[in-house]
Amino acid sequence: MTAMTTREAQAVDAALNRFRDEQGALLPVLHAVQDNLGYIPQGATPTLASAFNISRAEVHGVITYYHHFRQTEPAQHKLAICQAEACQARGCRSLTATAEAAVGCRLGEHTEDNRWELEPVYCLGLCASGPAVELDGKLYARITPERLEALIRKKELS
Numbered sequence: 001m002t003a004m005t006t007r008e009a010q011a012v013d014a015a016l017n018r019f020r021d022e023q024g025a026l027l028p029v030l031h032a033v034q035d036n037l038g039y040i041p042q043g044a045t046p047t048l049a050s051a052f053n054i055s056r057a058e059v060h061g062v063i064t065y066y067h068h069f070r071q072t073e074p075a076q077h078k079l080a081i082c083q084a085e086a087c088q089a090r091g092c093r094s095l096t097a098t099a100e101a102a103v104g105c106r107l108g109e110h111t112e113d114n115r116w117e118l119e120p121v122y123c124l125g126l127c128a129s130g131p132a133v134e135l136d137g138k139l140y141a142r143i144t145p146e147r148l149e150a151l152i153r154k155k156e157l158s
Contacts, residue, residue: 004043011036014046016051026037026052026062039070075110075117077155078102080101083120087130091144095131098145102152 004012015032017039019025029048033040049056056125062070075076079089081096096118100106103116128131129141135151 002041002045004041008037008041008043009047012041012047016048026054026059026096030063030066034069038071038074042071073114076115077136078117078134079136079152080119080121080124081107082122082124082126082130082132083107084122084127086127087132090130092131093147094145095133095143095148098148099152102149 011033012029015029015036018032019028022028026048029051030040033044045056045059045063048059052059063071073103079099081099082092083096096107099118103111103118105111105116105118107118107120121134124132124134124139126141131143132141133143133148133151134140134141135155140147140151
């Protein structure tokens with residue numbers, strides 16, 4: 001198991017202290033840690049298991065069950081590309097190829113310098129105006145490969 005940094009340990013301790021009097025507080029603690037750090041450190045599993053008197057496997061199971069939780073530090077820029085049927089019909093596959101070439105990693109991966117992360121998603125709620133992407137939390141509809149390249153270039157300059 002990976003040891004936590006001081007910052008990570010402080011975030012876990014703060015979350016545990018905040019919810020120490022609540023019954024069944026594992027999920028609120030996990031959310032608080034993720035909100036603070038952007039991820040849940042892998043080294044937090046033993047600490048959380050001990051605090052809640054449950055097994056490490058149970059903590060790991062909760063973290064990995066919920067798609068929201070991540071165990072690695074997020075990339076500087078996150079590009080989510082909808083892969084659902086409506087967006088497929090409108091060209092999301094060409095957007096995916098464009099994004100992979102532009103940022104230098106494949107869908108579901110991040111660049112070695114952790115500057116970019118490409119994430120497949122299966123609905124951004126813009127089915128009638130696809131293909132859709134989400135870039136650093138902002139939604140974009142009716143995206144063309146050219147428009148996507150322009151968005152990526154703009155982020156590269158920031």
